[in-house]
Amino acid sequence: MLHEEVVGRIRAILLDGEIPPGARIPERELCERLQISRTPLREALKVLAAEGLVQLLPHRGSRAAKLTDKDMRDLFEVCQGLEALAGELACERITDAGIDEIAAAHAAMVQHYRERDLIQYYRGNRAIHEAIVTAAGNPALAGLYASVTARIRRARYVTPMTPQRWALAVKEHDAILNALQRRDGVGLAHILRAHLRHKREEVLQAGFAEAEGNDLTLRIA
Amino acid sequence: MLHEEVVGRIRAILLDGEIPPGARIPERELCERLQISRTPLREALKVLAAEGLVQLLPHRGSRAAKLTDKDMRDLFEVCQGLEALAGELACERITDAGIDEIAAAHAAMVQHYRERDLIQYYRGNRAIHEAIVTAAGNPALAGLYASVTARIRRARYVTPMTPQRWALAVKEHDAILNALQRRDGVGLAHILRAHLRHKREEVLQAGFAEAEGNDLTLRIA
DNA sequence: AATGATAATTTTGCATTCAAAAATGTAAAA
DNA sequence: TTTTACATTTTTGAATGCAAAATTATCATT
Numbered sequence: 001m002l003h004e005e006v007v008g009r010i011r012a013i014l015l016d017g018e019i020p021p022g023a024r025i026p027e028r029e030l031c032e033r034l035q036i037s038r039t040p041l042r043e044a045l046k047v048l049a050a051e052g053l054v055q056l057l058p059h060r061g062s063r064a065a066k067l068t069d070k071d072m073r074d075l076f077e078v079c080q081g082l083e084a085l086a087g088e089l090a091c092e093r094i095t096d097a098g099i100d101e102i103a104a105a106h107a108a109m110v111q112h113y114r115e116r117d118l119i120q121y122y123r124g125n126r127a128i129h130e131a132i133v134t135a136a137g138n139p140a141l142a143g144l145y146a147s148v149t150a151r152i153r154r155a156r157y158v159t160p161m162t163p164q165r166w167a168l169a170v171k172e173h174d175a176i177l178n179a180l181q182r183r184d185g186v187g188l189a190h191i192l193r194a195h196l197r198h199k200r201e202e203v204l205q206a207g208f209a210e211a212e213g214n215d216l217t218l219r220i221a
Numbered sequence: 222m223l224h225e226e227v228v229g230r231i232r233a234i235l236l237d238g239e240i241p242p243g244a245r246i247p248e249r250e251l252c253e254r255l256q257i258s259r260t261p262l263r264e265a266l267k268v269l270a271a272e273g274l275v276q277l278l279p280h281r282g283s284r285a286a287k288l289t290d291k292d293m294r295d296l297f298e299v300c301q302g303l304e305a306l307a308g309e310l311a312c313e314r315i316t317d318a319g320i321d322e323i324a325a326a327h328a329a330m331v332q333h334y335r336e337r338d339l340i341q342y343y344r345g346n347r348a349i350h351e352a353i354v355t356a357a358g359n360p361a362l363a364g365l366y367a368s369v370t371a372r373i374r375r376a377r378y379v380t381p382m383t384p385q386r387w388a389l390a391v392k393e394h395d396a397i398l399n400a401l402q403r404r405d406g407v408g409l410a411h412i413l414r415a416h417l418r419h420k421r422e423e424v425l426q427a428g429f430a431e432a433e434g435n436d437l438t439l440r441i442a
Numbered sequence: 443a444a445t446g447a448t449a450a451t452t453t454t455g456c457a458t459t460c461a462a463a464a465a466t467g468t469a470a471a472a
Numbered sequence: 473t474t475t476t477a478c479a480t481t482t483t484t485g486a487a488t489g490c491a492a493a494a495t496t497a498t499c500a501t502t
Binding site: 258 | 455456457458462463464465
Binding site: 248249259263279280281282 | 483484
């Protein structure tokens, strides 16, 4: 198994919440499960610590990182900036075909909204945001975006929404698509920022910060 | 020696250009120099690879990362976005005392400009940009900024400038300070973006991309 | 029974070791 | 002389082993 694959597998385990935020990461168990020795596992954990997904405590092992309200706020703030930038760049660089693809993804997402299928809605939602970032044509930006969104993914794409908020989010997405089709970079940046600001408020109001062993999976189930 | 210290030492070696971009990283030598074994060294190299400072080639060792023109352009683009965001936030959050500190740093930098002391000018310049990012009060943002600027630092703070460009840069810094003092977040964001855009053009025109073993240190000496 | 000291156990961090892969060197053949 | 096949050496990637640190368990004392 290649180094990057080890990192990816552990990242997935963390993002799935299989090891909940704040919990200790059991080296021995993971070694057996991934069929590797401690050396490559520890290399992967150090990389994930640099990404902010793992917290290393010298001589005390590693834990899945736990986000405070402040962390969450900060990360959303950065995410706003990155998406706004991506939106501006995407408007300059996306092809017409690319716009059509996003329009199709948007239509599919709206359909999921009509069916009130939150899981599929979130899936489509995320695909659109990621497509915009990709369309910016800046791998460095995409990389930072990926690392930031990984840390807030669970809060962002798992929070239940009130009917009002959901309707608003869909309206905002209409505006996002519209700005993109008009290639109105500044407008798109504004909408994306507002959209994420609303999502952040939602998440923080819902009390989804991960302090004190707040187990996300339980609240959702 | 602690893990973070190992990472820091190697990072410094790379940023100083002691191991030039594209050059192989001699594991054995570094081990002796830092008085550590290969295990912690390799852990550090993997972390630095995740940061983008090191390139890992499976079964072929690691090299100091080499930036193409495109990489450079992309990173400056992201840096623009991050500094613009930081500027906006800083205007909302910085204390009056914080503004005074930056004003003092600005005055010192201008003095270095008058003396045509490029090294000291760049040092002060960097301090100001970093102070603005710090004033944004967002550690997540500061972290990303640090990792992006690390990769372009040598190009950004080492490129020689024509008298015209240097004068323009100083004028822009006047405007930066002015916007900050007026707490004009939007204005500051705009100026910072333009300022960095100019710097990027400078750097790219100077041909400071690190492709094909272009040794920065030689060109500067 | 509760508390504190001490011993046993576990876990961590790193050095060492080992197998596999790549690079290098050598010699024979064209 | 050049090229190709092969052997040797070096280097990489990962498993193991070992000492130090931290955690847990045990037991004596109050």
